[in-house]
Amino acid sequence: MQADVSPDPVLASYRPPSQLVRDKEIDHLDAHCRAFVALAPFAVLSTADAAGAPEVSPRGGDPGFVKVLDEHRLVLPDRQGNNRLDSLRNVAANPQVALLFLVPGVEETLKVYGTAALAGPDVPGLDLTEFGRAPRSVLVVTVTRAYLQCAKAVMRSGLWDPAAQVDRSALPPFGTMIRDHCRLETPLPDDATLRAELALEL
Missing domain, CATH: 2.30.110.10 (Electron Transport, Fmn-binding Protein; Chain A)
Known part of the structure; x- marks a missing residue:
């Protein structure tokens, strides 16, 4: 260096x-x-x-x-x-x-x-x-x-601190965010189905 x-x-x-x-x-x-x-x-x-x-x-x-x-x-x-x-x-x-x-x-x-x-x-x-x-x-x-x-x-982020975990409800469902990103008129499937359809690795 x-x-x-x-x-x-x-x-x-x-x-x-x-x-x-x-x-x-x-x-x-x-x-x-x-x-x-x-x-x-x-x-x-x-x-x-x-x-x-x-x-x-x-x-x-x-x-x-x-x-x-x-x-x-x-x-x-x-x-x-x-x-x-x-x-x-x-x-x-x-x-x-x-x-x-x-x-x-x-x-x-x-x-x-x-x-x-x-x-x-x-x-x-x-x-x-x-x-x-x-x-x-x-x-x-x-x-x-x-x-x-x-x-x-x-350490600053508290990444591994369980008390720092954010409840998933703090954000909209994944499908809702993807629908808005794509400007779709119809709702997408629930998150579990959507992840399977998109073949996203969790």
């Missing part, structure tokens, strides 16, 4: 990061990173298209649904979804990706950066039976940077 040398006055107003913050970034998945990925049931995938327009996509499954092949490669399965394929189309045009892993009850997070390649089910060293139902495709990520993020953001 290099110090910011931007002349922007706002950036210049920040103090430099400590040496510890600089040094925590590594170029591979060490034992701690691999253990974190193995426990994570949820990750956020960040991609961008050829023009740099960003996309973020939540990905989830059983703990360890992202498989680590070795200290420089991990595999993210593509589960059945809504077939927009935004992230996959982006990777086909621009391989730069980032992943943010979360483990329930753990306030630290793991950031992983690298380049991704879209692949079918024949990745060397990958046993697709580990995924349960075989995915149609996977992203093979070659890791270039990884580091553990401190707990401050998760």
